[in-house]
Amino acid sequence: MPGLVQGKNTVVLGVASERSIAWAIARRLAQEGANLALTYQNERLEKNVRPLAETIPGTLVLPCDVSDDGQIESLVQSLQAQWDRVDLLVHSVAFAKKEELSGRYVDTSRDGFHLAMDVSVFSLVALCKALEPLMGAGSSVVTLTYIGSERVVPNYNVMGVAKAALEASVRYLASDLGPQGIRVNAVSAGPINTFAARAIAGFTTMLQRVREVAPLRRNTEAEEVADTALFLLSDLARGVTGEVIYVDSGYHAMGMV
Ligand code: NAD
Ligand code: IMJ
Numbered sequence: 001m002p003g004l005v006q007g008k009n010t011v012v013l014g015v016a017s018e019r020s021i022a023w024a025i026a027r028r029l030a031q032e033g034a035n036l037a038l039t040y041q042n043e044r045l046e047k048n049v050r051p052l053a054e055t056i057p058g059t060l061v062l063p064c065d066v067s068d069d070g071q072i073e074s075l076v077q078s079l080q081a082q083w084d085r086v087d088l089l090v091h092s093v094a095f096a097k098k099e100e101l102s103g104r105y106v107d108t109s110r111d112g113f114h115l116a117m118d119v120s121v122f123s124l125v126a127l128c129k130a131l132e133p134l135m136g137a138g139s140s141v142v143t144l145t146y147i148g149s150e151r152v153v154p155n156y157n158v159m160g161v162a163k164a165a166l167e168a169s170v171r172y173l174a175s176d177l178g179p180q181g182i183r184v185n186a187v188s189a190g191p192i193n194t195f196a197a198r199a200i201a202g203f204t205t206m207l208q209r210v211r212e213v214a215p216l217r218r219n220t221e222a223e224e225v226a227d228t229a230l231f232l233l234s235d236l237a238r239g240v241t242g243e244v245i246y247v248d249s250g251y252h253a254m255g256m257v
Contacts, residue, residue, distance in 0.1 A: 003033030004234040009083045010034040011075075011131070013064060013123075014092025014144075015049050016041070019194045021144055022092035023052060024222035025229045030056045032230060034088065037079060039064035066093055066123035067115075076130045086134040088233045091127060091143040094196060095119040096159045102201060105157040113158055120162040121169055128173050128184070137181030140233045143170060144225070145186045145244060147252055155200060167244050174242030183241035185232045190220030190248030213257045215250030 010029055014022035015038050026036055037060035040049040046063070053059040060082060064075045079086055096116040100108055124143050148156035149163035167186055174184040191197060191206050200206075207219050228247045231237050246252045 003031065004230060004236065005029055005088065006033035008034045008087035008233075009037075009079075009085060010088040010090065010233075011037045011039065011079065011086055012090040012092070013039045013066065013127070014090070015039075015052060016045050016195050017048050018052065019192075019222070020092065021189065021192060021194060021222050021225050022090060024226040025090050025092065025142075026052075026056070026059075028223070028226035028230050029088070029090075029233065030059075032234070035083070036060065037062055037082075039075060041065050066126070067119055069126065072123075072126055072130050076134070079131075080134065083134075085136065086131050087139050089127060089131060089135075089139075089141040090229065090233070091124050091141065093119065093123055094144070094159065094162070096157075096162070098199065100158045101199075102155050103157075105161070108158045113161075116158045116162045117165060120159065121165045124166060124169055125173065128177065132177065132180070132182070135177075135180070135182050138235065138238075139180075139182040140237070141173070141177075141182065141184045142229045142232050143184075143186045145188045147188055147190075147246070147248065149188075154202070170244065171242045178241055183232075183237070185237070185240060185242070186244045187225055187228050187232065188244050188246045188248065188252070189225045190214070190246075190251055192220055192222055192225070194222075209257070210249060210251055213251065213254055214248065215253060218249055220248055 012026045040046045053061045097112045100112040145163045148160035170186045225247045
């Protein structure tokens with residue numbers, strides 16, 4: 001039986017380790033027949049990404065630091081050399097300086113604000129623009145967000161503001177690219193123990209709180225996020241664009257928590 005994304009040429013940005021949400025999504029897409037290109041941010045992470053990619057035969061591995069226009073352009077050229085088109089894009093990238101992710105949001109530096117917005121938000125815009133000529137009817141883009149965009153979550157600070165801009169970008173990009181049949185959506189995941197989360201003070205307590213109050217009384221698993229990403233990337237979601245879907249055990253529905 002053909003997979004849900006059989007033969008779809010798919011670019012996945014944001015694999016840093018076995019625990020990365022992007023890796024769970026990549027694995028799931030491969031199970032459903034996708035052809036994959038995984039990107040890595042730098043040579044240090046290339047060492048993590050190559051062995052993972054080798055577990056999925058035929059997977060391309062390419063560099064892309066999203067803060068560098070030249071690297072986005074090189075990525076597009078490398079993809080064009082291998083594939084006649086790009087069907088699916090997974091954007092699972094975020095960064096803020098560590099010192100911006102504690103204390104008060106009001107203390108955010110100009111530099112720190114720009115960096116977080118550049119890597120975590122503008123990168124999606126730049127990738128959509130650069131890949132637009134290779135995408136077309138039936139193409140789908142998915143990015144990852146967090147409820148800290150809508151509510152104040154201690155220490156999330158400038159990342160919360162960046163995620164608000166990312167979610168707004170999903171709507172504007174959906175509007176711009178919709179006429180060509182390209183869909184753009186986001187998955188808003190509950191806390192998951194990845195590189196991007198481990199460093200956070202009080203993260204273990206946050207995971208526990210979710211288990212106590214979320215309707216499903218458990219934490220979010222990367223595999224659950226991957227299944228919803230698969231849905232959004234597949235033709236099952238052909239009528240869905242500009243949307244943000246929570247995969248958080250229902251935590252977002254609660255008040256007085
Ligand atoms: P992760 O650390 O595994 O992934 C983050 C990725 O961003 C890494 O692969 C890193 O290399 C990449 N990145 C950072 N700066 C980059 C740059 N300049 N160029 C290219 N890549 C760059 O952590 P994760 O939890 O899998 O995060 C993936 C996405 O999921 C992020 O957008 C994050 O905000 C979002 N998210 C995470 C959680 C969570 O609790 N882990 C919850 C909701 C949303
Ligand atoms: C991150 C910071 C503060 C609170 C947080 C998080 N909570 C969760 C996260 C409650 C779930 C993880 N998350 C949703 C992110 O988007 C993380 C982004 C991130 C993480 C780091 C850590 C290491 C670093 N820079 C980072 N930049 C972005 O140096």
